[in-house]
Structure formats: C-alpha cells, structure tokens
Amino acid sequence: MLFDKSTYIERRRLLKQRIGSGIILLMGNNDSPANYPSNVYRFRQDSSFLYFYGQHREGLAGIIDVDNNQEYLVGDDIDIDDIVWFGSVDSVADMAAECGVAKTLPMKGLSDFIKKAKASGQRIHFLPPYRHDHMIQLMDMLGIHPSQQREAASVELIKAVIDQRAVKSQGEIEEIERACAIGYEMHTTAMKMCREGVTEQEIAGVISGIASSHGCMVSFPSIVTMHGEIMHGYPSPRPLEAGRLLLCDAGAETNENYCSDNTRTTPISGTFTQRQKEIYDIVKECHDYALTLAAPDVKWWDVHFGVCRLMTERLKELGLMKGDTEAAVRAGAHAMFMPHGLGHMMGMDVHDMEGLGQTYVGFDDEVRPNLEQFGTNCLRCGRRLQEGFVMTDEPGIYFIPALIDDWRSTGHCAEFLNFDLLETYKDFGGIRIEDDILITKDGCRFLGKDRIPY
Numbered sequence: 001m002l003f004d005k006s007t008y009i010e011r012r013r014l015l016k017q018r019i020g021s022g023i024i025l026l027m028g029n030n031d032s033p034a035n036y037p038s039n040v041y042r043f044r045q046d047s048s049f050l051y052f053y054g055q056h057r058e059g060l061a062g063i064i065d066v067d068n069n070q071e072y073l074v075g076d077d078i079d080i081d082d083i084v085w086f087g088s089v090d091s092v093a094d095m096a097a098e099c100g101v102a103k104t105l106p107m108k109g110l111s112d113f114i115k116k117a118k119a120s121g122q123r124i125h126f127l128p129p130y131r132h133d134h135m136i137q138l139m140d141m142l143g144i145h146p147s148q149q150r151e152a153a154s155v156e157l158i159k160a161v162i163d164q165r166a167v168k169s170q171g172e173i174e175e176i177e178r179a180c181a182i183g184y185e186m187h188t189t190a191m192k193m194c195r196e197g198v199t200e201q202e203i204a205g206v207i208s209g210i211a212s213s214h215g216c217m218v219s220f221p222s223i224v225t226m227h228g229e230i231m232h233g234y235p236s237p238r239p240l241e242a243g244r245l246l247l248c249d250a251g252a253e254t255n256e257n258y259c260s261d262n263t264r265t266t267p268i269s270g271t272f273t274q275r276q277k278e279i280y281d282i283v284k285e286c287h288d289y290a291l292t293l294a295a296p297d298v299k300w301w302d303v304h305f306g307v308c309r310l311m312t313e314r315l316k317e318l319g320l321m322k323g324d325t326e327a328a329v330r331a332g333a334h335a336m337f338m339p340h341g342l343g344h345m346m347g348m349d350v351h352d353m354e355g356l357g358q359t360y361v362g363f364d365d366e367v368r369p370n371l372e373q374f375g376t377n378c379l380r381c382g383r384r385l386q387e388g389f390v391m392t393d394e395p396g397i398y399f400i401p402a403l404i405d406d407w408r409s410t411g412h413c414a415e416f417l418n419f420d421l422l423e424t425y426k427d428f429g430g431i432r433i434e435d436d437i438l439i440t441k442d443g444c445r446f447l448g449k450d451r452i453p454y
Contacts, residue, residue: 001054022123028060125154180448182252183260200235219259228430263434301382333416335375396432
C-alpha cells in the first residue's frame with residue numbers, strides 16, 4: 001500500500017460521515033482476459049477502491065455498512081493451484097488488517113449480504129460501473145439492468161468520492177511527481193528521436209518502454225503524430241517528414257496508479273518555419289498566461305475563457321480572426337482553432353474520476369456545463385479551484401480541414417474568421433503544449449522536478 005493504515009481508515013471515516021446512512025459498495029477490479037481466460041491484460045485496480053482500501057489484488061470488493069459502523073473486505077484466498085503458478089500472496093484477512101478493516105467476507109457472500117441489506121430497507125450506494133463483469137454482479141445483487149445502472153448510481157456517493165479525491169494530499173502530490181519524472185524522460189527521449197525517417201510507432205514504442213522499464217505503464221495510449229490536428233492521433237507506421245511537426249501527448253502511471261500527462265510539439269527538421277513559429281508562440285503565450293490566472297477560488301471556466309480571449313487577439317493579429325474579441329468568444333469562433341477545454345483534473349486517473357460523470361467532476365452548482373455550443377461542450381472542468389487540485393494546462397491551435405470546410409459552407413462564425421487565409425493552413429497540422437499544475441495556497445506551480453523543454 002502507498003500510505004499507512006491510518007490514511008485509509010480516515011478516508012473511509014470521512015466517507016461514512018458524508019453519506020450518513022445505508023451501505024456503501026466499492027467494487028475492486030477483476031482480471032480481464034485479452035483473448036482467452038488465462039491470457040489477461042495487465043491488471044489495473046479500480047481507482048476509488050484503491051483510494052479507500054489501498055489494495056492492488058484482483059477479485060476484491062469493499063462494503064461499508066454506515067448504519068452499523070462496520071467495514072468489510074470481500075474476496076477469496078488463493079488456493080494451492082494459484083500458489084503453484086503465481087506464488088503466495090497475503091490472505092484477505094491480512095490485507096484487511098493492513099488497511100484497518102475488521103471484517104472479511106468470501107466473494108460468494110457478497111450477493112447475499114447486499115440482498116439482505118436491501119431487503120431490510122438499507123439503501124445501497126454504488127458508483128457508476130464501467131466494466132461488464134461488475135454490471136452483471138450488480139444486476140444479480142440489485143436487479144438493476146446494466147442499461148439503467150449509471151442512472152441508478154448514488155449521486156451522494158459520487159459527489160462524496162469526488163470531493164475527497166479531488167484535493168490531493170502531500171503524499172499523493174509526491175506520487176504524481178514520480179509519474180512526472182518518468183514523463184520527463186519519455187518526452188525528452190521523443191524529442192531526441194524526432195527526425196526525418198523515424199516512424200511515429202517507433203517513438204511511441206520507445207517511450208512506452210521507458211514507462212515499462214520503471215515498472216509502470218503509460219497513463220493513456222500515447223498520441224504521437226504528424227497530424228496534430230487530430231485530437232487523438234495515435235501513432236502510425238509512417239516515417240516522419242521534414243518540414244512537418246510532431247505532436248507527442250503522453251504520460252506515465254506509477255505502480256500506485258498516479259498519473260502524469262504532458263504534450264510537446266517538435267519541428268521534425270529541428271527548427272520551426274516562420275508560420276509554425278507564429279502559431280507556436282501563441283500557444284506558448286496562452287499556456288503561460290493560464291499559470292498567472294489559476295489560483296484557489298478562481299473558476300476554471302474563467303481561466304479557460306481568459307486563454308480563449310488571448311488566443312483570439314493573437315489570431316486577429318495574424319489575420320486568421322477578425323471582429324470584436326468578446327463577441328467572437330461568446331459565439332465560439334475560437335473553437336475553430338481549439339475545440340477542446342483548457343484542461344482537466346488529474347490524479348489516480350489521467351482524466352481524474354471521469355468515470356463518475358464529468359458533470360459532477362468538473363462542475364458544481366455554481367458553474368454548469370454548456371453542452372449546446374461547439375467547443376464549450378468539450379470543457380472537462382469549469383468549477384472553482386481549490387488548493388490541492390491538480391489540473392492540466394493544455395492550450396492548442398489546430399487547423400482541421402474538415403472543420404474549416406464545414407464552417408465555411410454554412411457560414412458559421414463568418415464574421416469572425418478569415419476563411420480565405422484559413423484555406424492556406426489546411427496542411428499545417430496542430431500544436432499543443434501541456435503541463436501538469438498544482439493549485440497552491442497563493443496560485444499554482446508546475447509538477448515535476450524537471451520541466452520538459454518547450
């Protein structure tokens with residue numbers, strides 16, 4: 001376990017206090033077969049289960065009986081066949097004691113326990129499932145069809161878990177910085193490899209190997225591409241071409257499942273063309289400007305749109321945009337160039353807690369998402385920042401040929417965009433610069449001992 005017993009005891013105590021009554025069910029993950037039962041994907045524990053119980057073994061679940069102030073670790077001890085093939089591991093009772101849980105149950109007892117609690121009138125609080133084996137278990141225990149389980153999940157539990165996990169402790173920050181150190185090695189290696197003739201897949205394979213060599217894994221499938229205008233441009237076998245740009249968006253995830261996430265855009269020929277440098281300098285200025293805005297009690301919504309206004313002003317200077325800046329941003333004209341949000345929360349998940357529902361994670365009663373406007377509908381966060389939040393700062397400018405054609409044909413935001421000049425940028429690609437920042441008492445700071453050059 002990453003932390004001592006008292007940390008997990010206190011986390012569960014705060015959760016019980018917040019929920020107040022009923023049963024809290026936290027499902028750990030099981031092994032997931034790749035192509036036949038004994039050939040499995042690398043195991044990854046559920047983040048919320050790990051946060052409250054600290055145990056990495058597959059086949060576990062946690063029960064917190066708030067009404068009776070009882071806690072259980074659910075799971076089966078391994079048998080001699082498992083020991084022969086995989087070696088001995090701690091018993092479920094030993095794991096329970098390690099994280100401060102007094103009681104255990106075999107997995108076959110989980111369904112009976114939950115059914116009995118439900119029959120007695122206790123409310124069963126569970127988080128939205130994302131794995132089909134859990135969906136089947138929940139249907140068996142609660143009679144809720146998988147298609148209805150996300151809607152039936154406990155909003156009280158979702159909000160309580162988000163509030164606890166969003167504010168990172170010093171120990172968590174240190175673990176994220178371990179991931180950042182590996183990410184630094186990954187990105188500086190990608191930069192050194194960035195030259196004509198090397199393939200996107202070769203670079204992606206080498207940087208994934210760096211994460212593996214530290215006993216870790218990548219925090220998401222690495223984006224390594226000359227087509228930076230594609231948000232998720234995964235690596236292809238195509239060789240890098242002189243004069244183009246390579247966008248590398250990659251991060252590491254430690255053995256304790258804390259993540260890093262950075263992006264750098266590198267000229268394949270070693271130097272930017274004048275046009276590339278003009279766009280790169282705007283993205284860099286926007287990236288650095290966000291650092292001057294982000295601080296406790298500031299709405300991330302305002303940080304995002306502050307960056308959008310700056311970007312609009314600079315693009316007007318290049319002739320790509322025109323008209324009143326405030327009106328252009330209100331209309332969403334800037335989303336032609338940056339159709340995504342400025343950043344997202346990060347922690348045990350690279351998009352932290354996204355599986356619990358982005359509306360709950362990134363927004364609150366004060367700041368609600370605008371799902372009607374292109375670009376704004378992709379904001380992953382808008383809420384007021386708190387000390388201890390970890391955010392990504394990742395502005396970008398992209399020239400997406402299909403989007404240019406679509407908006408031009410419909411006249412969308414034509415009063416704010418110079419479509420004739422945009423036509424000449426269709427072969428440009430895209431630029432993004434991304435770093436991980438910690439919201440501190442007085443503002444924010446970069447995470448990671450060494451800053452990746454940009």
